[in-house]
Amino acid sequence: MDNKQLVGLLEQMTLEEKIAQMLQLVVSYFVGSEEDGQITGPMESLGITEETVNQVGSVLGLGGAAKVIQVQQTHLKNDRLGIPMIFMADIIHGYKTIFPITLAIGCSWDQELAEQSAAIAAKESAVSGLHVTFAPMVDLVRDPRWGRVMESTGEDPYLNSLFARSFVRGFQGDDLANDVSRVAACVKHFAAYGAGEGGREYNTVDLSERQLREYYLPAYKAALNEGCELVMTSFNTVHGSPATGNRALMRDLLRTELGFDGVLISDWGAVIELIAHGVAEDESAAAYLAVQAGVDIEMMTSCYVKHLPELVRSGKVDESLIDEAVLRILNLKNKLGLFENPLRGADPEAERKVVYCDEHRAVSRELASKSCVLLKNTGVLPLQPEQQIALIGPFAQSQDILGPWSWLGAEENIKPLNKAIQEQITSSNVLVAEGSGIDTITEQQWQEALEIARQSDVIVLALGESSPMSGEGGSRADIRLPEAQLQLIAHLRTLDKPMVAVLFNGRPLDLHGVHDQVDAVLEAWFPGSEGASAITDILYGDVNPSGRLSMSFPHAVGQIPVYYNHYNTGRPKKESEPDNRYASQYLDIPNEPLFPFGYGLSYTEFKYGEMVLSAEEMTLDCPLQITTTITNTGNRAGEEVVQLYIRDITGEVVRPMKELKAYSKVLLQPGECQEVSFTVTEEQLRYHHSDLSYTSDAGEFAVFVGSNSRDVTERRFRLLK
Numbered sequence: 239m240d241n242k243q244l245v246g247l248l249e250q251m252t253l254e255e256k257i258a259q260m261l262q263l264v265v266s267y268f269v270g271s272e273e274d275g276q277i278t279g280p281m282e283s284l285g286i287t288e289e290t291v292n293q294v295g296s297v298l299g300l301g302g303a304a305k306v307i308q309v310q311q312t313h314l315k316n317d318r319l320g321i322p323m324i325f326m327a328d329i330i331h332g333y334k335t336i337f338p339i340t341l342a343i344g345c346s347w348d349q350e351l352a353e354q355s356a357a358i359a360a361k362e363s364a365v366s367g368l369h370v371t372f373a374p375m376v377d378l379v380r381d382p383r384w385g386r387v388m389e390s391t392g393e394d395p396y397l398n399s400l401f402a403r404s405f406v407r408g409f410q411g412d413d414l415a416n417d418v419s420r421v422a423a424c425v426k427h428f429a430a431y432g433a434g435e436g437g438r439e440y441n442t443v444d445l446s447e448r449q450l451r452e453y454y455l456p457a458y459k460a461a462l463n464e465g466c467e468l469v470m471t472s473f474n475t476v477h478g479s480p481a482t483g484n485r486a487l488m489r490d491l492l493r494t495e496l497g498f499d500g501v502l503i504s505d506w507g508a509v510i511e512l513i514a515h516g517v518a519e520d521e522s523a524a525a526y527l528a529v530q531a532g533v534d535i536e537m538m539t540s541c542y543v544k545h546l547p548e549l550v551r552s553g554k555v556d557e558s559l560i561d562e563a564v565l566r567i568l569n570l571k572n573k574l575g576l577f578e579n580p581l582r583g584a585d586p587e588a589e590r591k592v593v594y595c596d597e598h599r600a601v602s603r604e605l606a607s608k609s610c611v612l613l614k615n616t617g618v619l620p621l622q623p624e625q626q627i628a629l630i631g632p633f634a635q636s637q638d639i640l641g642p643w644s645w646l647g648a649e650e651n652i653k654p655l656n657k658a659i660q661e662q663i664t665s666s667n668v669l670v671a672e673g674s675g676i677d678t679i680t681e682q683q684w685q686e687a688l689e690i691a692r693q694s695d696v697i698v699l700a701l702g703e704s705s706p707m708s709g710e711g712g713s714r715a716d717i718r719l720p721e722a723q724l725q726l727i728a729h730l731r732t733l734d735k736p737m738v739a740v741l742f743n744g745r746p747l748d749l750h751g752v753h754d755q756v757d758a759v760l761e762a763w764f765p766g767s768e769g770a771s772a773i774t775d776i777l778y779g780d781v782n783p784s785g786r787l788s789m790s791f792p793h794a795v796g797q798i799p800v801y802y803n804h805y806n807t808g809r810p811k812k813e814s815e816p817d818n819r820y821a822s823q824y825l826d827i828p829n830e831p832l833f834p835f836g837y838g839l840s841y842t843e844f845k846y847g848e849m850v851l852s853a854e855e856m857t858l859d860c861p862l863q864i865t866t867t868i869t870n871t872g873n874r875a876g877e878e879v880v881q882l883y884i885r886d887i888t889g890e891v892v893r894p895m896k897e898l899k900a901y902s903k904v905l906l907q908p909g910e911c912q913e914v915s916f917t918v919t920e921e922q923l924r925y926h927h928s929d930l931s932y933t934s935d936a937g938e939f940a941v942f943v944g945s946n947s948r949d950v951t952e953r954r955f956r957l958l959k
Contacts, residue, residue, distance in 0.1 A: 239577050244568045248561060250319060256564045257546045258293035262326070262503065262537045265300040267291050268309045284540040292316040295567055296324040296370075296535060301333070301646055303584040306367025310580055322580035324571060328645055329371035329421070330389055331355070333362035335598040335767050336640045336647035339744055340375065342609035342763035344391030344788035345838070347879050347903060349404040351605045356408025358601060361419045362593045367584035369574050370422045372470060374405035376457035377427060380799035382792065383437025385712025388641060388744035388764070390432060392788030393801045393835060395453050396898045399460035406464040414467070415575040418583035422574060425461040427472035427505060429487060430454045434474055437798065439713045443474040448891070450476070452926045459496060467570055468501045471533060473508055480515040482508040483527030493532055501570050503535040504528065510539040521545055529555060534563040594651070594767075603768035607775050611785035612839040613749075613759040618736040620779030620841060621696060623665040628694035629656050630673040630687045631701045631726065633742045641744060641764030642709025651767070655700050655740070658770035663778055669693060673730075676704045677720035684729060691730055697737045698777070699727065699756065705764065708744025717748050717795055724751040731755050740773060746791040749832060761785070779841060784877040784903075786838035786946065790831035797827065802835035802947035803894040836881050836898070836946035842872030842908070846951065849943050855956045862918040862955060866943050870906035877905045882916045883942040883950065889935055890927045896947055916943075923957060934959070 239247070248256070263284075268291070292313070300306055306325055314320050331337045337355040338346075346352065356374075363371060375389040376398055391401040402425065411420040430450055434441035445454075462469075469492065471482040481487055482504050492498050509528045510521060518524040525541035526549055536542045549555040576582060592598075612619070621627065633639065637652040653661075656670045673679075673687035691697050701723050706712065718724065728751070730737060737756040741747070744764055753759050760783070762773050775781040792800050807822040811829055815821065823829055847867035856862040868878055880903075883896040900916045918941065923934040936959040944950030 239572050244565060244572060247319065247321070247568060248565055251564070253547055253550060253557070253560070254290075255293050255318070256560050257543050258290050259295035259321070259564050259567050260535055260542050261290070261294050261540065262296040262298050262535050263291065263294055264298045264538060265309070267294070268297060268313065285544055286540050290543050294323065295321070296326055298537065299327050300325055301327055301363070301366050301368060303365065303367045303586040303589045306584045307581055314580060322571060322576040324369045324574070324576070325367055326370035326372065326424070327363070327368050328373070328643060329359050329363050329368070330373050330375070330643040331641070332359050332602070332644065332647065332766065333366065334594040334646050334648070335362060335602050336644045337602050337766045338606050338609040338769065339388045339641040339643070339764045340391055341388050341744070341789065342765065343605065344397065344401060345611050345763070345785040346605060346608040347397070347786055347788070347901060348605070348608055349400055351601070351608060352401055353404040353408040354601055355605055356405045357411070358598045360409045360411075360421045362598070363421050364419050364583035365585055365589045365592045367581075368421055369576070369582060370424055370468060371409055372424045372426060373409065374402055374423065374461065375426050376402040376461055377430070377432035378454050378457060379432035379789065380801045381434075381437035382717055382746040382789065383713055383715060383795070383798060384432065384434060385439060385708045385714070385744065386710055387432070387746075387789070388708050389643060393790060394788065394803065394898050395456040397788055398457035402457045402461040403464040406461050406466045410465065410467065414573050418575070422467040422570065423461070424468035424470050424503065425458060425466045426470035428458060428469050428492060429472060429476055429481060431472035431474050437713055439711050440473045443476060447477070448926050448928070448930060451930065462496055462498055466500070467573065468503055469498060471502065471504050471508055473505055473511070475515070480512055480517060482533060483512045483517055483524070483531050485531045488531040488533070499566070501534045501566050502532055504533050504537045506538050509533065509536045509541045522549065525549065526555060529559050529563070534566050599768050602766050603772050606765040606769045606772035607781045609763060609765065609785050610773065610776055610783055611761040611787055612783040613761055613791075613833055613837070614753055614756070615758040615839055618696060618738055618757040619760070619777065621777050623663050623778065625695040626667040626693065627659070627669065628690045628697045629659065629668055629670045629700060630691065630697060630730070631699045632672060632674055632676050632723070633700035633702055633740070634670050634672060636700070638705050639742055639764055639769045640705065640766060642705040642712065647767065653770045655770045655773060658774040659777075662771065662774045674722045674726045677722050679722040679725055684726070687726065687730065691733055691735065694735065697730055697733075697735055699730070699737060699739045700742070701739055701752070702742030703744060705744070712744070715795070717745060718750065719747065719752060727751060727755045738777070740777070746789050748792055748795055750794070753832070782841045782874055782876045783838065784840065784879070786836050786879045787833055788835070790835050791833040793830065793832040794827050796824070797829075797831070800831045803897050805892045806895055830948070834946055834948040836879070837948070838879070838946070840876045840878070842870055842874040842876035844876070844878045844906070844945065845869045845871045846944065849951050849953050851941070851953055851955055853955070855958055856918070856920070857958050858920045861920070863915060864918060864941060864943065865913060865915045867911050867913050868904055868906065869911035870908055873908050875905065875907045877903055878945065879903055880914045881944060881946065883947060884918065884923065885940040885942070886923065886925070886935060887938040887940060889925070893925065896942060898947070920957065
């Protein structure tokens with residue numbers, strides 16, 4: 239359809255039909271879904287009629303080509319104008335083939351593989367009947383207590399922006415209307431959901447306009463610039479107003495300033511939650527605030543369909559607001575090609591061949607291996623096949639390695655770590671014991687672990703969080719491993735045998751009781767469908783770990799938020815004055831994180847040569863070239879992530895101690911060296927000033943190059959303006 243035809247369709251719709259397009263319901267409301275027959279109760283709970291359900295514009299959470307086809311065809315028979323529904327779902331890091339959690343993907347620092355993972359997720363989703371994924375989540379996060387950190391790519395606005403673009407490209411491709419193997423992307427959560435106080439889910443966010451623009455907006459802007467079709471509102475407040483009813487945030491900033499003209503959808507129940515926030519007296523007031531803010535689709539509450547008709551007829555809401563929202567929804571359906579092909583890519587026969595196929599699982603395995611981060615190694619890794627291994631811990635035989643947002647990932651199909659080692663390393667002698675549960679330990683478990691540990695050359699501990707311990711609603715105040723697992727480590731330490739800890743988790747952890755007790759730590763996150771095989775590849779040296787942290791690991795929870803791009807203070811802690819009490823410091827722990835942003839070890843060593851600057855001064859028209867030489871001084875091929883940081887020494891407002899501006903992944907054979915060059919432009923030196931202008935300052939800058947945000951060499955240059 240062209241725009242004239244879409245407007246013509248809009249003009250045929252009654253007010254109630256238009257507003258029904260603005261409602262999204264879960265699958266249990268629709269004839270033909272797996273929950274068919276349970277419709278009456280849900281309709282009564284929302285206070286809506288069967289007629290409204292027949293006119294609804296979109297469906298949440300139905301996957302499977304045959305089911306989608308049946309529901310869509312039934313809907314088209316019942317909808318007076320035959321307007322197809324959009325099928326949406328949370329495809330966060332894979333449909334059926336599950337990739338590592340998004341935070342782990344961030345640790346790969348591999349934009350191409352990230353894009354490929356999104357393209358595969360889109361392909362499996364589309365052939366199964368879906369049209370929209372509620373991804374990527376691009377919220378910047380500095381607090382690992384928040385469970386949804388696992389959906390983010392970390393603490394850095396630049397790295398988050400790169401991944402935001404990669405995910406949108408992977409999901410949407412270049413031609414949504416004609417490429418039915420792609421789905422529309424919905425960037426979330428607008429805005430600053432990751433800054434909730436205390437790391438507590440759904441909690442208040444209170445930050446300055448400058449902080450919002452400097453750190454939190456860049457990744458959203460990157461996703462918008464890449465053309466994402468939808469944006470989801472966040473649950474939190476922004477500048478004192480809940481995002482879903484925040485006109486200044488949604489209409490002035492998102493639509494007018496950032497130029498977003500796609501569909502804006504609320505998060506689950508967020509419209510009615512305006513009442514609990516204390517800005518709406520009742521459902522009618524909540525509907526008024528949300529539609530005034532520009533929210534096009536209300537997810538799983540019925541404030542719009544119950545109250546917007548009367549608000550329009552009474553003159554409190556101009557019908558033009560309804561029309562513009564519905565036209566955006568119709569336009570999205572048109573971009574997806576649904577008017578010509580309401581079933582789009584749904585194909586049960588192709589679904590059986592495409593979903594969870596070997597090709598997709600191979601990519602999941604590769605990405606999992608690149609996402610694992612080696613945090614410690616005293617030489618015990620890689621393991622040797624002839625060594626006798628005691629594999630102990632609650633994740634030794636567990637299939638709970640997909641993570642909390644693996645909607646259709648089937649654990650029964652997942653190979654646990656013990657099976658992966660036994661199948662891949664046929665000469666390895668592996669003894670297995672649970673040792674403890676996630677948060678319990680019994681005498682029998684301990685004795686079984688002790689028995690096999692005594693027979694072993696190396697103890698491999700498979701430890702971590704169960705998937706419900708992170709994700710939405712998974713905030714934790716104590717982010718150490720559960721005490722039972724710490725007891726297990728302490729017990730086994732008394733045997734004085736080499737120990738390796740493999741960690742399965744959805745957030746950075748406080749690793750005291752782990753890193754200080756074992757000889758090697760491999761952070762595996764929730765690694766996805768092929769995670770156990772990928773971990774085995776790393777443990778036995780078939781893959782050299784190359785992951786680097788995209789989020790700092792705290793020394794203790796009392797530091798949080800702790801992040802690399804922090805400000806200095808008027809009384810910074812100085813190494814030259816260790817006994818100075820009157821400095822910005824803790825008396826009982828370091829200021830620095832245990833493992834900093836960008837950190838990760840390899841089975842080889844990399845030596846950095848001298849950093850060379852093309853000049854000591856740069857101008858607006860003459861960028862600076864920064865060059866160094868990286869040499870693999872070990873005896874294994876390895877991939878190094880060469881990182882470049884900048885600091886503005888004197889700004890109009892305080893500037894971070896370091897800011898990531900570029901990086902380069904370099905694969906080197908043993909003894910090989912390679913020159914790595916970066917270009918720094920004046921644009922990269924800009925920031926938001928106190929008046930929110932975005933410009934650079936003339937003056938001195940520090941440039942850092944190194945293997946992580948801590949271990950760097952430094953040079954200085956000046957910007958002339």
